[in-house]
Structures are given as C-alpha cells and as structure tokens.
Amino acid sequence: MPDLPQRKVGIVACSGEELAEGTVTRLAALRVLEHVRPAETVTICLPLFLAGGAGDRAFARFYPTIAVDGCDKRCAARATELYSGKPAASVIVSDLVIEHGLGRPEGARRLNASGQQAVGVTADHIVGLVDQLLGGKWSRRTGSFIEPAATAPAADASQAACACASPIPVQKVDVDGRAVPLAGLPLIFEQFQGAGKAPGAEVTKELLEIVRIYNDVPVGTDEEYTAALAREYAAFYRRKGAPR
Amino acid sequence: MSSEGRKVMIVPCSGIGKPYGTVSREAAYEVTEDLRPRSTQLVALSLLVLGDEEARAAVEAHPTVTIDGCKLACAAKMVHESGGPTAQGFAVLDVYRRHRGFKPVGIAELNEGGQQLAHALAEEITVAVDELISQDEARHHA
Numbered sequence: 001m002p003d004l005p006q007r008k009v010g011i012v013a014c015s016g017e018e019l020a021e022g023t024v025t026r027l028a029a030l031r032v033l034e035h036v037r038p039a040e041t042v043t044i045c046l047p048l049f050l051a052g053g054a055g056d057r058a059f060a061r062f063y064p065t066i067a068v069d070g071c072d073k074r075c076a077a078r079a080t081e082l083y084s085g086k087p088a089a090s091v092i093v094s095d096l097v098i099e100h101g102l103g104r105p106e107g108a109r110r111l112n113a114s115g116q117q118a119v120g121v122t123a124d125h126i127v128g129l130v131d132q133l134l135g136g137k138w139s140r141r142t143g144s145f146i147e148p149a150a151t152a153p154a155a156d157a158s159q160a161a162c163a164c165a166s167p168i169p170v171q172k173v174d175v176d177g178r179a180v181p182l183a184g185l186p187l188i189f190e191q192f193q194g195a196g197k198a199p200g201a202e203v204t205k206e207l208l209e210i211v212r213i214y215n216d217v218p219v220g221t222d223e224e225y226t227a228a229l230a231r232e233y234a235a236f237y238r239r240k241g242a243p244r
Numbered sequence: 245m246s247s248e249g250r251k252v253m254i255v256p257c258s259g260i261g262k263p264y265g266t267v268s269r270e271a272a273y274e275v276t277e278d279l280r281p282r283s284t285q286l287v288a289l290s291l292l293v294l295g296d297e298e299a300r301a302a303v304e305a306h307p308t309v310t311i312d313g314c315k316l317a318c319a320a321k322m323v324h325e326s327g328g329p330t331a332q333g334f335a336v337l338d339v340y341r342r343h344r345g346f347k348p349v350g351i352a353e354l355n356e357g358g359q360q361l362a363h364a365l366a367e368e369i370t371v372a373v374d375e376l377i378s379q380d381e382a383r384h385h386a
Binding site for chain 1: 260273287296317321351352
C-alpha cells in the first residue's frame with residue numbers, strides 16, 4: 001500500500017498547564033519540533049481533535065503519532081486514540097523522571113532545574129522514537145509496524161510544523177446524496193494521478209481501501225463510496241490529465 | 245477581593261504551535277499565580293478534552309473565563325462542550341490589536357513584546373474576574 005507524501009511523525013503533547021510535568025511535555029515536544037527534528041515532525045494542539053474538523057481528527061491516522069503525557073492520566077494518549085487514531089508510541093514524563101532518577105519537576109510556569117533536566121531526557125526519548133518510527137514501515141490501518149524498511153527522507157523544514165493552521169486536507173464528496181468530508185482525499189487523488197493510475201474499477205477499489213485508512217466508511221456502504229470515488233476521481237483526472 | 249470559596253475558572257488554550265498560545269498561557273499564569281491567586285483557578289484544557297470529571301465539574305460550577313490564542317477557539321469550544329457556560333471569552337489576537345506595539349515572538353520562550361502582551365491581557369482578565377466575583381456575591385446575598 002503506498003504511503004502518502006511528506007512522511008512525518010506526529011507529536012501530541014498533553015501540555016497540562018496545571019502541572020510542571022505538563023510544561024515538560026510542551027517544552028520537550030517543542031525542542032524536537034523546532035530544533036532537533038524539524039523536518040521530520042509535525043504537531044497539533046490536542047483540543048483540535050474535538051474542536052477542529054475532520055482534517056484535524058485524521059491526524060493520528062495520517063501520521064504515526066507519539067503521545068507525550070505529563071502524568072498517568074495520559075490525556076494525550078487516550079484522547080488521541082479516542083478521537084483520532086491509536087498513537088504509535090506513548091511517553092509519560094513522570095515515568096521517565098523515575099526511570100532516570102531525576103528530581104521532581106516543579107514550577108508549571110517556570111521549571112526548576114529538575115524540570116529542565118526532564119525536558120532534555122524527554123526530548124531525547126521522543127527523538128529516539130521519531131527515528132524508530134521513520135525507520136520502519138508503519139501501517140496506518142493497524143497502528144503497528146509492518147516490517148523494518150528504509151523510507152524516503154522527509155521534506156526540509158525551517159521551523160516547527162504546526163498542523164493547527166494546515167490540517168489534513170479534506171474534500172467533501174456526495175455519497176448517496178450526503179456531503180461527506182473525506183480526510184486526505186486531495187492528496188490521495190494527487191498521488192494516484194501522479195502515478196499514472198487512470199480511472200477504472202480496479203483503481204477505484206484501491207482508492208476505497210486507502211480512503212478507509214483515514215476515514216470511517218460505515219459497514220454496508222462500500223457500493224455508495226465506490227460510486228462516489230469513481231465519479232470524483234474521474235473528474236479530477238479529467239482536470240489534471242495523465243502525468244507527463 | 246472575593247469571599248472565601250468564590251472562584252473563577254481560567255481556561256487558557258493549550259496552543260503549542262504559535263506564540264499567541266504561549267501568550268494565553270502566560271496570561272493565565274499571571275492571573276492565577278500573581279494577580280488573583282485566591283479567586284481564580286487554572287483548568288487544563290487537556291483534562292476537558294478527555295472529559296475528566298473534576299475538571300468538568302469545576303467549569304460547570306463556577307464562572308469560567310477562556311483565553312484563546314487563535315480563531316479556532318479551542319478553549320471556548322471545549323468549555324461549551326463540557327457544559328460550562330463561558331462567562332467571558334478572551335482572544336489574544338483582539339488584545340494584540342489594541343496593543344500593536346507588543347508583538348509576540350517565540351513559543352517555548354516569549355520575547356519581551358510577548359511578555360508585555362501577556363501582562364496586558366492578564367490585567368484585562370483581572371478586571372473581568374473581579375466583576376464576575378462581584379456578580380456572584382450579589383446573587384448570593386440577594
């Protein structure tokens with residue numbers, strides 16, 4: 001199954017403002033996003049899974065995602081799984097603090113020295129997970145590795161990539177009279193057209209399988225979705241033409 | 245100041261991608277730690293996202309002030325979803341329009357302009373908190 005362009009790893013921090021460990025999650029995530037792996041990582045604000053749209057909710061299905069939590073309530077991991085997709089990995093700052101024998105982080109607003117140390121340890125741990133995820137072949141359908149495999153390097157980036165302003169692109173499609181938003185569809189169409197896949201029954205079947213990864217296709221509606229995808233992709237292909 | 249027990253919940257956005265999110269958080273800390281520590285309480289948005297009972301109960305039972313860093317207004321939406329009417333909502337961008345000289349730069353650490361903007365926002369929030377406490381007291385004594 002082909003991957004969509006711009007393979008990156010998603011990072012979702014709990015950012016819990018009332019706890020020093022929450023501040024650690026945010027600063028560690030930012031260190032990775034802005035300085036250590038800016039070209040390979042992207043983030044989204046946790047509340048957008050509820051407050052945002054379909055493109056936001058597709059985040060963890062689109063990107064293998066690392067949830068970074070401050071405490072064992074695991075708001076980021078649980079909310080990501082509940083509203084978007086199962087995180088590829090989960091990090092809990094309070095566990096790392098114990099594991100590394102650090103002092104207790106204090107000061108949600110201004111971290112103490114132990115908190116700053118925890119930021120470094122957590123960032124290092126996240127970087128290890130990012131590299132691990134980018135080095136393996138990740139199934140967005142199952143949320144697990146298929147097999148270790150080399151992947152193409154991600155595009156260059158000069159600063160932290162925040163998905164808040166650019167969620168996964170969504171296209172509304174008429175499915176049996178209903179306007180259904182399908183996350184990732186514009187990118188999927190682009191990729192198929194770029195690969196020279198002309199509209200046809202087999203290509204539509206393949207389209208449906210990929211659309212299903214990022215969207216909920218209700219049981220018993222394959223026929224309606226197939227018809228909608230066939231129609232939309234044919235129109236898209238006519239507009240764009242065959243690749244040269 | 246308020247009577248003992250009367251509190252206003254402060255819910256900042258948990259924005260991680262833009263300086264305005266950091267401004268909302270810094271303003272919330274300034275209000276809850278420095279300016280009105282006895283009459284305010286900070287509620288983390290992540291708890292509301294997950295439906296944490298204690299956090300939901302807090303925004304349901306007390307007047308709540310939301311602070312949003314962008315037009316997506318996650319804080320206001322989540323408080324609404326949690327069943328707590330927002331007593332007053334602040335948008336960092338609106339405050340910035342009134343204080344163009346305080347341009348925020350930096351996410352992990354705000355520049356001086358960002359700190360000044362957060363302070364201006366915190367003062368506006370404090371006025372709102374005092375009004376909400378007064379209204380609450382007036383209702384209690386009525």
